[in-house]
Amino acid sequence: MTTMHTGTKPVEPRLSEVPTPEGRFGKFGGQYVPETLMAALAQLEEVYESVRQDRNFWDELRALFATLVGRPTPLYKASRLTAHAAELSRRSGNGGQAATIWLKREDLAHTGAHKINNTLGQGLLTKRMGKKRIIAETGAGQHGVASATAAAHLGLECDVYMGSEDVRRQRLNVIRMRMLGARVIEVDSGSRTLKDATNEAMRDWMGSVERTHYIIGSVVGPHPFPMIVRDFQSIIGTEAKAQSLRHMGRLPDSIVACVGGGSNAAGIFYPFVDDAKVQLIGVEAGGRSREPGQHAATLSFGSPGVLHGTLSYVLQDPNGQTADVHSCSAGLDYPGVGPEHSYWKDSGRVTYTATSDEQALDAFTLLAQTEGIIPALETSHAVSEAVRLASTMKSEQNVLLCCSGRGDKDVEEASRLLALRNPRH
Amino acid sequence: MGRIDTIFNELRSANRRALMPFVCAGHPRLDALPDVLLALQDSGASIVEIGIPFSDPIADGPVIAAAMHGAIHAGCTPALVLDQIASIRDRLRIGLVGMVSISIMQRLAAGSSPALVLARFRDAGFDGFIFPDLPLEESEGWRSAAAETGTTCSLLIAPTTPPERAARIAQASTGFLYLLARSGITGERSEMPDLSGRIAELRRASNLPIAVGFGIATPDHVRHVVQTADAAIVGSALVRRLSAVPPDRSPAQVAGEFCRELSAGLA
Ligand SMILES: Cc1ncc(COP(=O)(O)O)c(C=O)c1O
Numbered sequence: 205m206t207t208m209h210t211g212t213k214p215v216e217p218r219l220s221e222v223p224t225p226e227g228r229f230g231k232f233g234g235q236y237v238p239e240t241l242m243a244a245l246a247q248l249e250e251v252y253e254s255v256r257q258d259r260n261f262w263d264e265l266r267a268l269f270a271t272l273v274g275r276p277t278p279l280y281k282a283s284r285l286t287a288h289a290a291e292l293s294r295r296s297g298n299g300g301q302a303a304t305i306w307l308k309r310e311d312l313a314h315t316g317a318h319k320i321n322n323t324l325g326q327g328l329l330t331k332r333m334g335k336k337r338i339i340a341e342t343g344a345g346q347h348g349v350a351s352a353t354a355a356a357h358l359g360l361e362c363d364v365y366m367g368s369e370d371v372r373r374q375r376l377n378v379i380r381m382r383m384l385g386a387r388v389i390e391v392d393s394g395s396r397t398l399k400d401a402t403n404e405a406m407r408d409w410m411g412s413v414e415r416t417h418y419i420i421g422s423v424v425g426p427h428p429f430p431m432i433v434r435d436f437q438s439i440i441g442t443e444a445k446a447q448s449l450r451h452m453g454r455l456p457d458s459i460v461a462c463v464g465g466g467s468n469a470a471g472i473f474y475p476f477v478d479d480a481k482v483q484l485i486g487v488e489a490g491g492r493s494r495e496p497g498q499h500a501a502t503l504s505f506g507s508p509g510v511l512h513g514t515l516s517y518v519l520q521d522p523n524g525q526t527a528d529v530h531s532c533s534a535g536l537d538y539p540g541v542g543p544e545h546s547y548w549k550d551s552g553r554v555t556y557t558a559t560s561d562e563q564a565l566d567a568f569t570l571l572a573q574t575e576g577i578i579p580a581l582e583t584s585h586a587v588s589e590a591v592r593l594a595s596t597m598k599s600e601q602n603v604l605l606c607c608s609g610r611g612d613k614d615v616e617e618a619s620r621l622l623a624l625r626n627p628r629h
Numbered sequence: 630m631g632r633i634d635t636i637f638n639e640l641r642s643a644n645r646r647a648l649m650p651f652v653c654a655g656h657p658r659l660d661a662l663p664d665v666l667l668a669l670q671d672s673g674a675s676i677v678e679i680g681i682p683f684s685d686p687i688a689d690g691p692v693i694a695a696a697m698h699g700a701i702h703a704g705c706t707p708a709l710v711l712d713q714i715a716s717i718r719d720r721l722r723i724g725l726v727g728m729v730s731i732s733i734m735q736r737l738a739a740g741s742s743p744a745l746v747l748a749r750f751r752d753a754g755f756d757g758f759i760f761p762d763l764p765l766e767e768s769e770g771w772r773s774a775a776a777e778t779g780t781t782c783s784l785l786i787a788p789t790t791p792p793e794r795a796a797r798i799a800q801a802s803t804g805f806l807y808l809l810a811r812s813g814i815t816g817e818r819s820e821m822p823d824l825s826g827r828i829a830e831l832r833r834a835s836n837l838p839i840a841v842g843f844g845i846a847t848p849d850h851v852r853h854v855v856q857t858a859d860a861a862i863v864g865s866a867l868v869r870r871l872s873a874v875p876p877d878r879s880p881a882q883v884a885g886e887f888c889r890e891l892s893a894g895l896a
Contacts, residue, residue: 238688240787406687411813510732524736525684
């Protein structure tokens, strides 16, 4: 090993060099789970460590990405959306110029969102561990559909936990999961959304851990999940970086992604975190207002605490009870967030903001009608922020937007919400 | 020597075993805990585990999770539980062990410290702790806080825990070892697994008494468990009865009767 000498200044570890072997991202992360699960986490760590160096594993995954998922997903120049941002800029006195907005088209990935990148990766890990069954939690149903798809492709049994409120508002995805051969288990406890589905999946895993792998759907949960999910999702940022150099001729000035648990954001941010000039912006669900219970903006309004096995920002009351959350988007309706995002927030590397339900609905319609792309309600939060941000920038600049998923699953719920707002709609 | 050690020493010299019921604070009524504790003391319990309700108890089955949600809904907070315990401590000889999610402990310790939080619990009358979601690797700070405050800290040992790791957990625990009878969540089961091999292994690693929990629901289960272990922990079976107290009875009566029934298994 060679040592770098940089005079008297110690070499700062790079921001990307996390987690530690104990699963820490700065002070965040770790493994706060019942002892029953520790053996399974150790096994997962061991298997993942072994495949890291294994060409065959990555070749197999890359082949699936190319032929089953349709990767690389395109980088799309959103000219009419950019023109809309320029119009905003003119109206707000910013001279009518705006940065060019580019979409990383994860909505074109098979099953309609980035979630498939993770489920195929973890599905292959499941095979390596010799387990025959996978379980998953899902909010928007995209992770459930992606899990059911991976299970079908790999010949695994699949049970998906989903809150009954989400079963209602993401009905189309429930139908898809069942058609793919998965069992959807409705969760009727607590707020009947993503947090409660995660509790039930963890409880299942406590009793089934010897033959079942739990495919967590975001960069949350105990170590090594946040690292593994980030690594599988990093294909988004790795592709986007090469595509930016090709199409923009340089790196983007800003990258915008929505943050529920934080997997599409981590996937697009991670390959750029050491590129200090690239501004990174995570967009959380601002819901109806800043009042507790009316939003799901964990990094914006929460504080450090433990939820679902990891120390991270969390929305909690002063007694440690998890707070109620609200978002029009089932995939962002979660009181926790991945520990790496907490690390990025505290280090100042990533800026986190919140977009309201109303703004997200506006952006949903806007992207559909300017570009012919109906985004997921989750993604719509990032669309709103990207347009606002672009309208404050210069025309030679570029904003890269992670278009994490398509909105087919949302057409019923979005038209219901739009009709509530405007009965003539 | 703390109360937990004293209790187990006395039981040991009398060649007796312990019954350790679990109750959820604030359940079935916000003010039920003090009378329930007195009734359990009078009915053969040596130590009571008091669960502080948590919104997301991932190690708990539907019975205890529902009890916790009900208690939170009724307004149960850690501060209220501490007041209730303090108000009755001088009438209780039994040991009191807090079963608290690390999510709650972390929140209470924010802006304070683990030792200060545990001291508050100790001053109210708690003798020790079980943190069901705190594995060995994350436990250092909380274990030293327990040592500093003279309280015990029992880490969990699961059926999935490899022997070498079980020995390390045993050595890191104080007061007693908490052995899970099975994988999975809390809840009643009909059969008790054979734990004699695991218990013999733990006896070689540690001199601490061994308590067994998860799935123990009947006097026969208790009898089976204390053939090899030092204590039997009964949770869901008691909590389920407390969730269905008939209108003409009190939670304390129901808890006392069931506890007396179970303690027949100690003889
Ligand atoms: C399209 C889409 N985007 C984003 C999310 C939020 O998850 P994450 O923050 O992990 O990307 C979801 C979750 O269901 C989703 O379906």
